[in-house]
Amino acid sequence: ALKFIIIGMGEFGLSICKQLAELHLEVLAIDREPEKIQIAQSIATNAVAVDATDENALKAIGVNKYDVAVVAIGTDLEASVLITLLLKQFGIKKVVAKAVTELHKKVLLKIGADMVVLPEVEGGKRLANSLVGPNILDSFELSGDIRYVEFKSPKSFFEKTISELKIRNVYNLNIIGIKRGDEKVEFVPAGDTVIKENDILMVIGEMNDVIKFQEKEK
Amino acid sequence: ALKFIIIGMGEFGLSICKQLAELHLEVLAIDREPEKIQIAQSIATNAVAVDATDENALKAIGVNKYDVAVVAIGTDLEASVLITLLLKQFGIKKVVAKAVTELHKKVLLKIGADMVVLPEVEGGKRLANSLVGPNILDSFELSGDIRYVEFKSPKSFFEKTISELKIRNVYNLNIIGIKRGDEKVEFVPAGDTVIKENDILMVIGEMNDVIKFQEKEK
Numbered sequence: 001a002l003k004f005i006i007i008g009m010g011e012f013g014l015s016i017c018k019q020l021a022e023l024h025l026e027v028l029a030i031d032r033e034p035e036k037i038q039i040a041q042s043i044a045t046n047a048v049a050v051d052a053t054d055e056n057a058l059k060a061i062g063v064n065k066y067d068v069a070v071v072a073i074g075t076d077l078e079a080s081v082l083i084t085l086l087l088k089q090f091g092i093k094k095v096v097a098k099a100v101t102e103l104h105k106k107v108l109l110k111i112g113a114d115m116v117v118l119p120e121v122e123g124g125k126r127l128a129n130s131l132v133g134p135n136i137l138d139s140f141e142l143s144g145d146i147r148y149v150e151f152k153s154p155k156s157f158f159e160k161t162i163s164e165l166k167i168r169n170v171y172n173l174n175i176i177g178i179k180r181g182d183e184k185v186e187f188v189p190a191g192d193t194v195i196k197e198n199d200i201l202m203v204i205g206e207m208n209d210v211i212k213f214q215e216k217e218k
Numbered sequence: 219a220l221k222f223i224i225i226g227m228g229e230f231g232l233s234i235c236k237q238l239a240e241l242h243l244e245v246l247a248i249d250r251e252p253e254k255i256q257i258a259q260s261i262a263t264n265a266v267a268v269d270a271t272d273e274n275a276l277k278a279i280g281v282n283k284y285d286v287a288v289v290a291i292g293t294d295l296e297a298s299v300l301i302t303l304l305l306k307q308f309g310i311k312k313v314v315a316k317a318v319t320e321l322h323k324k325v326l327l328k329i330g331a332d333m334v335v336l337p338e339v340e341g342g343k344r345l346a347n348s349l350v351g352p353n354i355l356d357s358f359e360l361s362g363d364i365r366y367v368e369f370k371s372p373k374s375f376f377e378k379t380i381s382e383l384k385i386r387n388v389y390n391l392n393i394i395g396i397k398r399g400d401e402k403v404e405f406v407p408a409g410d411t412v413i414k415e416n417d418i419l420m421v422i423g424e425m426n427d428v429i430k431f432q433e434k435e436k
């Protein structure tokens with residue numbers, strides 16, 4: 001199983017530790033502040049207070065034994081760049097770094113980060129997409145050009161079957177699930193499924209088609 | 219069409235403005251710092267420098283005319299609580315607030331926020347999920363109990379059809395799309411589709427089933 005090292009116990013780093021621990025994975029938490037390590041102790045497999053820009057300290061912890069590292073430091077670009085460089089030097093296969101701006105991201109990718117995430121920017125985009133239609137409950141990019149949208153069934157859909165509505169033909173969207181009250185989700189529903197009032201439709205499709213539908217919906 | 223007011227031009231708030239503007243929606247950007255408003259001017263429909271805790275200033279801008287407001291202030295809980303309260307008082311139907319911790323979230327919900335988002339915490343959880351398997355390219359909660367996973371087709375799947383693999387029966391997962399190189403995504407592929415090396419499988423299912431599959435994968 002993969003072994004993880006997370007550096008920087010801000011809300012982002014701590015949340016990563018929590019989720020990995022919940023999946024029963026081995027995770028080492030690093031932060032230079034003892035109080036942050038105190039909190040991380042009860043969450044991560046191990047937690048050590050060190051300054052991650054200190055090459056000797058990293059060596060002493062044996063960072064080279066880890067498969068994946070996340071540099072979860074947002075405010076100090078210099079530190080996150082230096083730490084990323086050191087971790088790649090130590091041979092860690094996958095180093096993910098947090099960035100706050102697109103410029104930070106460019107720098108981190110140039111110096112060797114395998115992946116860069118911007119939780120604030122990505123979260124803002126996702127929230128915006130979910131707010132554009134009163135019927136839209138959630139909406140985000142699945143990947144590349146594909147978007148997922150979850151919305152309350154519009155009145156015009158009530159009591160019609162999926163085939164009848166020709167959703168694929170008319171809207172170029174695909175219904176991949178229907179949520180009905182507390183019932184289990186019906187995944188990839190059959191064409192003769194009748195859409196009811198209060199059904200929540202889970203749809204995927206290409207960006208342009210989903211946006212067209214969202215704009216039509218609002 | 220809905221009219222939006224975004225208060226707080228940090229990376230999160232600014233990103234919301236960008237995305238709404240890209241969808242051709244009317245958005246007013248608010249921040250008390252003029253330099254932040256300078257940046258927002260080129261992105262939002264309108265941008266005004268005011269202290270959003272000032273009830274008279276909010277009245278003067280005519281906040282009551284807006285349908286959706288986002289209070290994108292993370293570090294100052296007092297300010298975000300006060301602003302949320304004022305916006306609800308002014309009659310804005312949907313007020314979304316950013317929070318940094320779960321405790322902040324509880325407070326904001328109690329005082330009337332319609333929705334609270336934690337971009338750092340949610341981003342951390344999502345990143346963790348996408349890191350757990352070497353073949354897993356992305357993974358996140360679609361909603362409630364349902365998770366989406368994108369992963370490189372495992373060797374054991376090559377040259378077999380979807381029906382043959384009995385993915386629904388064996389893993390209780392649903393293939394909702396296949397990405398093959400630069401080709402368009404094939405949504406809801408037919409059961410006789412043959413899975414090839416390098417295919418990226420887009421799968422949805424309930425949390426437990428996806429986690430079981432992910433743990434088996436790693």
Ligand SMILES: Nc1ncnc2c1ncn2[C@@H]1O[C@H](COP(=O)(O)OP(=O)(O)OP(=O)(O)O)[C@@H](O)[C@H]1O
Nearest residue numbers: 008009010011012031032033051052053073074075
């Ligand atoms: N050189 C370093 N070595 C180890 N830990 C560090 C180093 N520099 C910063 N940190 C730690 O990284 C953590 C996150 O730093 P950051 O400045 O990004 O905080 P933050 O913006 O509040 O994080 P978040 O947005 O995730 O809540 C802090 O707990 C800090 O102590």
Ligand SMILES: Nc1ncnc2c1ncn2[C@@H]1O[C@H](COP(=O)(O)OP(=O)(O)OP(=O)(O)O)[C@@H](O)[C@H]1O
Nearest residue numbers: 226227228229230249250251269270271291292293
């Ligand atoms: N009372 C207020 N009225 C208007 N704007 C405010 C008020 N208080 C704070 N802001 C603005 O909110 C913005 C975001 O504040 P915050 O302290 O959350 O910054 P941040 O953590 O850097 O944001 P982000 O994480 O989104 O980048 C700042 O630009 C700040 O000027």
